[in-house]
Amino acid sequence: MTGLATQALDLAISRFPATLAPADAPAILRTAAPRLASGPQLYFECRLAGDARAVDVSQHFFADRGDGPRLLALALRQVQRGQGESWARLADFAEAWSASPALAGAIPEIGLEHDLGGDGQWVAAPAVFAAFRDDTLTDRDAGERFVATVAPAAAEGWRRLVATMETARAHGLVPGRMAGVMLSRDAQLRCMLRGLTPAAVGAFFRTAGWSGEREPLLTLLAEPPLATEATRLVLGFGPDLLPDCGLEVIHARGAAGEAGRGALLAWLVERGLADRARVRSAAAWAGRVAPMDTQAPWPAALIARDLTAADGRLEWFDAFLSHVKLNFIGGRLSPAKIYLGLCPMGRLEQADHA
Secondary structure (H helix, E strand, O other), rough: OHHHHHHHHHHHHHOOOHHHHHOHHHHHHOOHHHHHHOOOEEEEEEEEEOOOOEEEEEEEEEEEHHOOOOHHHHHHHHHHOOOHHHHHHHHHHHHHHHHHHHHHOOOOOOEEEEEOOOOEEEEEEEEEEEEOOOOOOOOOHHHHHHHHHHHHHHHHHHHHHHHHHHHHHHOOOOOEEEEEEEOOOOOEEEEEEEEOOOHHHHHHHHOOOOOOHHHHHHHOOOOOOOOOOOOOEEEOOOOEEOOOOEEEEEOOOHHHHHHHHHHHHHHHHHOOOOHHHHHHHHHHHOOEEOHHOOOOOOHHHHHHHHOOOOOOOOOOOOEOOOOOOOOEEEEEEOEEEEEEEEEEHOOOOOOOOO
């Protein structure tokens, strides 16, 4: 963990909306520092309603930015800290991802999500997400290698996932780009579907034998704020298809995306799934972060580099709203969550969890 990564985390903490986090959030977030690499962009998962206000932290690594060695170095540091076999397997994958252009081409992005446990400590093993160049079916060989390396115990779940995606595609649904391994949850798998319509999802559920509450979910998918191309259905495998699922709503950057997200958040407030004050606080997060915009010290590593830059150009950070997440458990939606993104050095990537 370098000074730049620590200081970037401090920048985020200095502008973090108070209503979205508990009073001790700054101290807790700083304890995540050893789990973070320098450079890759950060995400903060915040609860928009309910008593629980824990903030989870994610990082995304991009092959075309040369982030493979950063991921490998991070994983090896965790192994040295005695953080468990999961990190050793992740180091093995990061080494292959760094060395193989074919693997990096099929999986251009890796995400790590660090969850805060009920005891106030970070869960030892992260959730690991692979974003494929095309989708989980087109790049299934790379996905199989990813799962076999990071979580060999999930091999049967991966086979069930691929078969389920084939069933979904036969019903007109579109397999998503991202698949994840929940290393702290018995290596459960997650994947997404898009191109949702209630009719197609209902037919898919019947064929796939999904045991969850179908009608309430299909009714939700017909609601205008969710009946858009921005909505993804998140399925879980453990190794069988799990009865609970999730929805992630990923609006594109720009005016149309902001309008869609605004309509969704207003709908969530009306249903008691988001708190109006927290929604307003989340909106205040977005914007360009320059040295004059923060109460925290500007990263010394950036100051040193900018002073010697030939063009005299100052770097900056981009704070943005990524996506809204909903869990569908026991036939009901749980309170909404929103992801706040912070991209260092002005290089913005809108994470595509499609």
